[in-house]
Amino acid sequence: MPDLEDGSTETDAFPDVPLSGAELARVMEERLAEVPGWHSPDDPVRLGFAMTAPHALALDAFGRFAERNPNNVGVHTRFGDGVRGTRRLEREAVLALAGLLHADAADGYVTGGANEGTLAGLRIGRNALRAAGAGRVVVLASALTHHSVAKAAEILDLELRLCPAGPSWLLDAEAVDAALDALAAETGTGARTGVVVVSTAGYYNTGLVDPVDAISGVLARRAAGGGNLSVFHHVDAAHGGMILPFTAPEVPFDFRNAYVHSVVLDPHKSGLMPYSCGVFLCRKGLLGHGAVPAPMSGFVDETISGSRSGAMAAALWSLVFGLAGDGYREVFRDCLRVRDRLAEAIRAADPDAVVLPSPGNTVVVAGFSAGDGRLPAELAERYRLVGNTLPWPAPDGSAGERLFHHFYAMPHLTPAHIDGFGAALAAALAGAARTPRREGTTGAARPAGELRDLRRSSVCLRHLVVHPPGRRDPDDHPHAYSFHTFQDRAGLGEELAARPWTGEDGEPTGLYVYAPDLAAPFANELFGVTDPERYSLEVLDRNQQKLSLVGAAHFAVFGPEPRTPDRPVVLANFHADGAFRSVEYKYGDRRYNDEVQVFADRVVVKIGKDARSVRRDGNDYAFSLDTSLELRVRLTRDAAVPRITRVARHADPALPRRRHLLRGQYRRFPNRFFDTVVDMTVGREYAGRWPAGEGVPSAVEGPLLARSALLDLVRVALSVADGALRVDLAAVGAAGTASFTVPLGLGAALPALVPGLPVGEPESLDPAEVVAWAGRLHPPLASLRGTALAREGHRRVSLPDGHSEAGEPA
Secondary structure, three states: OOOOOOOEOOOOOOOOOOOOHHHHHHHHHHHHHHOOOOOOOOOOOOOOOOOOOOOHHHHHHHHHHHOOOOEOOOOOOOOOOOOOHHHHHHHHHHHHHHHHOOOOOEEEEEEOOHHHHHHHHHHHHHHHHHHOOOOEEEEEEEOOOOHHHHHHHHHOOOEEEEEOOOOOOOOOHHHHHHHHHHHHHHOOOOOOEEEEEEEEEOOOOOOOEOOHHHHHHHHHHHHHOOOOEEEEEEEEOOOOOOOHHHHOOOOOOOOOOOOOOEEEEOOOOOOOOOOOOEEEEEEOOOHHHHOEEEOOOOEEEOOOOOOOEHHHHHHHHHHHHHOHHHHHHHHHHHHHHHHHHHHHHHHHHOOOOEEEEOOOOOEEEEEOOOOOOOOOHHHHHHHOOOEEEEEOOOOOOOOOEEEEEEEEOOOOOOHHHHHHHHHHHHHHHHHHHHOOOOOOOOHHHOOOOOOOOHHHHOOOHHHHEEOOOOOOOHHHOOOOHHHOOEEEHHHHOOOOEEEEEEOOOOOEEEEEEEEOOOOOOOOOOEEEEEEOOOEEEEEEOHHHHHHOOOOOEEEEEOOOOOOEOOEOEEEEEEOOOOOEEEEEEEEEOOOEEEEEEEOOOEEEEEEEEEEEEEEOOOOOEEEEEEEEEEEEEEEEOOOOOOEEEEEEEOOOOOOOOOOOOOHHHOOOOOOEEEEEEEEEEEEOOOOOOEOOOOOOOOOOOOOEEEEEOOOEEEEEEEEEEOOEEEEEEEEOOOOOEEEEEEEOOHHHHHHHHOOOOOOOOHHHOOHHHHHHHHHHHHHHHHHHHHHOOOEOOEEEOOOOOOEOOOOOEO
16 A cells, blocks of 8 residues: 555555456566575665564465364463374474473463563553552563563553663562562552562673572562562563573573563564464463453453464474573574674674673674764665664763673574675774765854754744755655655754845844855755745755655744744745645644645645654654644635535544554654644635524534644634635633634635745756745745734634735735
């Protein structure tokens, strides 16, 4: 499903006619070619993720059993269960893994991964602790614990307490003891608190293993001493449980500790299984705390997922018994050799880096020496490397932090892969060290105290960031250009430079011009001219004109009167040929607006438009829009009666507002999301009243609700009267109203009021032309802003005095 031209994504119609066999094969082959392989030198080597090629034994077993589609619903590790078929294979594989982890007796099952297994462990722990009399249950873990623990706590509605991660990067037994003391002190007389302690055997970003035996000892001592706490101990061994028994069998992270109650493994990582395969294990007598009767199916379900693939169980059995201990030991001996070679390659490329191979595990952690430790973006993207800030002593010995990257030496990696990465790393670090910062683009070039921060005055937030050199022309990246993440201008040495603009007599005009490079003002992203207290005009370069969703040039009036909820910022947008595109009225703050957009042939009203430019990690920027309600009114050149043609409800605005994307999800530009979209048509010459009665038109089923920037949750009513569209907002559950009125003929009159300038060949422009154009645009647009001032909550946008909606002087 392709993204729409405006950056939003909507559903597709379900196909009625099947594709031909040839067309199906073609599409599947195209998509397969887009999925990286494992061994080709042309495919990316995913060094930053714990993923590897599945073993041929597992793939063969899965394929053989998948055709019969066996469902291994339920748990099969009890005496008398799992006696045949794929259920027997699951029972034997799960119990063998429990034996590998030194369990004398255990129950368990194959899950869809460690996330599910952790949810199962915390659920059983919660229910067992409640059965022990705990009225309150708390999850206690390290701040470095995998996010699946926080997710499980949220699903189960449990309080999560995180112990700060010290320089050891481990959950220390002393920290657990202190946290338990604090919880005991908080628990009232006669009450009992349950605590699910989560240890980790192989942290994702370090590979390290908590002192599970010491933590288990603390829990055992406290249980024997009585008190008002009950404890359950879950071990997340997703990243170490399939490795440590074969590389460091002396590490006691498992059931050899009496106070380990459950463990989760992830065989689809280092265990060579295809996705998705995890294993949940717990001590006998605990599984029933997660039991739910399933009378319609005739059994008791003690799992999270219910139906599960028997073919996946067969694949796991094939590796447990087809590779066995000897096979896995050989696999991981090779991994450790690759790990050490990887560490040497990093040290060779950066002799001053901090390089820490994880004992017994296949992870290397590296803190690079240059700058803030960040790797060049292209290298990080190619090898899928992720940096995390971890506690680290500052140079003076005080507590501090440092950026570290983690690397996984997985079974599919070869010495050739590592050598290729080492060469790429050395070249990237050397190139980063050689890249000079451009002089004359900051500081002195910007008149101190006179020009406000261009990050605030730029018409378009997205122009605060830029694509890296060599990736700026969308024609060279037809499939993905506009979806690449942006980078900070400062990181590329392309900060916006600014200088005063002088008149023909050489005297200051009060205007300033700005661009990434004023020696070639129209060659990179944009050229701008601004009166810092009144307006700004920006002209885009050729590449940005190809991508822009709102035209090739933008003029904004923002002063001298400041923006308030009753006084909008007004923007005019122009196409590359100089033709008028639209005027926008933005009521609200810089980012969150109720907005009216007027085009020659349509009107768009946006309620609760939230535009944000987000910096994720390092130089990784993105931009996204959320709009609660978008009303799109198409104007016809007649007296057609208003008609609602479409109402699309994507989300429920009445629920607490959460942004469509979280910070970690801003990966592409543009992203647009609408709670509700209403499409409507009306004739520009319609002179009647619609609807005839009061309230929302009957074409809209149920009330129109939206999250307004001005009033929060509102009811929205649409009407047309006296030749104008009106949108009324009434706050729900509170006092407050607002309305927007747009004459139907306004858009037809605007092109004559705000003349354009052809900018389709920006490199041929002279800055003086753009400065003069800005001077011509400011008076009429300032007048438009003046007419849009709200009066008693009513915002009527219209032409200034002396003009008619036909575009002629009155």
